[in-house]
Amino acid sequence: SEAEGRSVAGSLNFNAAPDAQTLYKAMKGLGTDEQAIIDVLTKRSNRQRQEIAKSFKAQFGKDLIESLKSELSGNFERLIVALMYTPYKYDAKELYDAMKGERDNATLYVDIALALQDAEALYAAGEKIRGTDEIQFITILCKRSATHLMKVFEEYQKLAGKSIEDSIKSETRGSVEDAMLTIVKCTKNIHSYFAERLYHALKGAGTDDGTLIRVLVSRSEVDLNLIKPEFKRIAGKTLSSMIL
Template sequence: SEAEGRSVAGTLNFDAAPDAQILYKAMKGLGTDEQAIIDVLTKRSNLQRQEIAKSFKAQFGKDLIENLKSELSGNFEKLIVALMYTPYKYDAKELYDAMKGERDNATLYVDTDLAHQDAEALYAAGEKIRGTDEIQFITILCKRSATHLMKVFEEYQKLAGKSIEDSIKSETRGSLEDAMLAIVKCTRNIRCYFAERLYNALKGAGTDDGTLIRVLVSRSEVDLNLIKPEFKRIAGKPLSTMIA
C-alpha cells in the first residue's frame, strides 16, 4: 500500500492525457485557472509530470513549460516551472543561473541526507531575515523527495519553533503561497489534502464543479476509497451523501 507520507501517488494506471487536457483548458483564453494548475502539477511525481508534458505536446502541439512561462509570472511561475524540470536538469539550471550571477547566494545541497542543513536554509531564508528568499523555498520544496522533506519539516519545527506551514503563510502570498502549502500538505498526507479539496468544493451554497470533477477523476483509480474516510472525518458525513 502507498506510504502515508508520500507526496504523490505513483500508479500503473496513470494516464497523462486528462491532466494535459486540464492544463490546456486552464491556460486557454483570457485569464488563467491557477488553482487547476496547482491541483494537477503538485500532485504528480516528477516522472508523471514529464509524461504530462509529452501528452500536452502530442495533443496540442505546444510545449507545456513554454505555455506555463507565458501564462504565469513572478515566483509562482518559478515554482511551477521548477516542478516541471527533471531533477538533474533542475540542478544544471540552478548551477548555470548561479554562475551567471542571477542569484547572489545560490546554494545547492546535493547531499539529500542533510535535512538539517535544508531546514537551516529555509529558516535563514524566511524567519531570520526581513523579507523572504522565496527562491530557496522553491528550490528545496521542488527538488527534495517526500521522505527527505518530512525530516526537513521536523528539523524546521525545532529550529523555528513553528511549523513550515505557518512560516509559508506569514512569508508568502497568493498563488505562490497556495502552491507551496499544497506541496507541504501532500507531503504530509496526500489523502487529507484531497479530502479537504473535495469538502471545500462541496460546502456552501454552490458547488465548485471543476475542482470536484478534477479530484474525483484524478484519484478514482489511485486512492479515492482511502480519501473517503478522511473526508468523513473532516465533513462529519460520507462523501456519497454530499455528492448525491
C-alpha cells in the same frame, strides 16, 4: 527509485494526454486558470510531468515549459517551471549510490544532516530575515523526496517554533502560497489533502460541483476508500451523508 525522487506521490491512474489538455485549456484565451495548473502539476511525479510535456508537444505543437513561462509571472512562474525540470543533482546521486552496491532502502533512508541543513536554509530564507527568499523554498520543496521532506518539516518546526505551513502562510502570498501549501499537504498526507478539497467543495452555500466531480472521478479507482476516513475526521460526518 522513482518513489524516493518525487516530492508528491503522483497519480497511480495516470494518463498524460488529458493532463496536457487541461493545461492547454488553462492557458488558452484571456487570463490563466492558475488553480488548474497547480492541480495538475503538483499532483504528479517528475517522470509523469515529463510525459505530460511530451503529450503537450505532440497534441499542440508547443513546448510546455515555454508556454508556462509566457503565461505565468514572478515566483509562481519560477515554482511551476522548477517542477517541470528533471532534478539532475538527485539523478546523479542515485547513479552514484547504485554503483556503490548495496545501500539503505531508498524509501526509508534519510540523510539527517542534509535534512537539518535544508530546515536551517528554509528558516534563514523565511522567518529569520525581512522578506522571504522564495527561491530557496521552491528549490527544496520541488527537488527533495517525500521521505526527506517529512524530516525537514520536523526539524523546521523545532527551529522556527511553528509549522512549515504557518511560515508559508505568513511569508508568501497568492498562487505561490497555494502551490507551496499544496506540495506540503500532499507530502504529509495525500488522502487528507483530497478529503479537505471535498469538504470545502461541499460545505457552505451551494456546492463546488467542478471540484467535487474532479476529485471523485480522479480518485475513484485509486484511493477513495482511504480518503473517506480522513473526510470523516475533518467533517465530523461521512462523505456519503454530505453528498446525498
